[in-house]
Amino acid sequence: MTDSHARETPVVPDSLLDSVSLLSKKWHPALVRCLSGTDGQGFSDLERRLDGVSAKVLTDALAELREYEIIERREVSQSPLRVNYTLTERGEELNAVIQSLADWGETHLAEPETEPVVLVADDNKRVNTMHSAWLEDDYTVRTAGDGEETLRNLDTDVDVVVLDRRMPGLSGGEVLDWIRSQRYDIRVVVVTSEDVDLDLLDMGFDEYLTKPVRRDELRSVVADLFERRTYSTELQEYLGLKSKIGLLRAEYPDDTLETHDLYQRLRSRLDELEASDGTFEEVDAKTLERVAVGSPQ
Incomplete structure (x- = not known):
């Protein structure tokens, strides 16, 4: 009795196979989802919302779904004909x-x-341990004690690098140049105990901190750099320039900077980005205000 009943009841009934066949067609479930929660949509509306569907495929999909009575077609007007x-x-x-x-x-x-x-x-073990401890609650933290070890630990999984400017072997500047040459989508904050100098203009960092770094300062900068990764290339460039120029203007008199050719080129580029219509569309006013602190015009 049991064996006979098992033979009569297929493991996969035809109804399931038919349902899977219907839903396995790419545009069928997309069409149903597109029409859900609406009072109806016209052909051109569906064609626009279903990016990539051809007119023929959409016509065939609508016809099959009507055949199964999943959708219905209603005339909205006859002259001109709208459905x-x-x-x-x-x-x-x-x-x-x-x-x-x-x-x-x-x-x-x-x-x-x-x-x-x-x-x-950072080649200072104490600083390395301290900075890592400040960040490990929110991030997966890797560490390196010199430039070579930094390169060995770099891959596309790394989002932000907290980089000591002066390390044995490869310097922080050389590591930074390598990161940029590989076109990694990595944001870099350079940390140093040295005085700010005009050589900074040649470095492709996103932010710059001077030791000793405070816990809240490091955490805030790293969080900000993660936020920047979602911005456009132009906006990231603008925020990096704003930070760099503000740092230099806090350290050097205007007459020194005004005679520096590279500074003037960076200043001109900043002005170009500020004049661009779409540069700031992705960022709120509070973020721009925060970056502008310490960046006098």
Whole structure:
């Protein structure tokens, strides 16, 4: 009796195979999701929202979903002819299934979020340990004690480098040049105990801190650099220039800077970015105000 019943009940019923076949077509679930929560959409609206779909594929998908009574076509006007597509009651039920599948995929199939990575590079072991301890609650922290070890610990997983300017072997400046030559999407804060000098103009750092660095100061700068990684190239360049120029203007009189050719070129580039229409669209006023502190015009 049990064996006979098992033979009569397929492990995978036809209804499941039919449902999977319908949903496996790329644009079918996308169309259902696109129509959910709306009073209806026209062909051109759907074509615009479903980026990449061709007119023929969209026409065929609409026809098949109408055949299954998942969507319906309604005339909005006859002259000119305008039609809208809406979900039927059956379509609303299918939309709930698609949402459940999306939620399941987000929970079980999405790539696990990894903790952001900061590389702390300093030849002073005490400073290295202290800076790492300040950051390890929020980030995965790697450490390096010289330039060569810094390069060995660098890869595309690293998001921010806290880089000592003077280290044995390769200097912080040489490491920074290498990072920029590899076009890594890495933000760099240079840390040094030395006086600020005009050689800074040639360094491609994003922020600059002078030792001894305070805990809140380091944490704030690193958090800010993580935020900057989401900005456009132009905005990141602007914020880096603003920080660099503000630092130099706090250390040197205007007449010294005004006679320095490289400073003038950087100043001109900053003016160009400020005049650009789209430079600041991604950032709020508070962020711009924070960067502007210490950067007199």
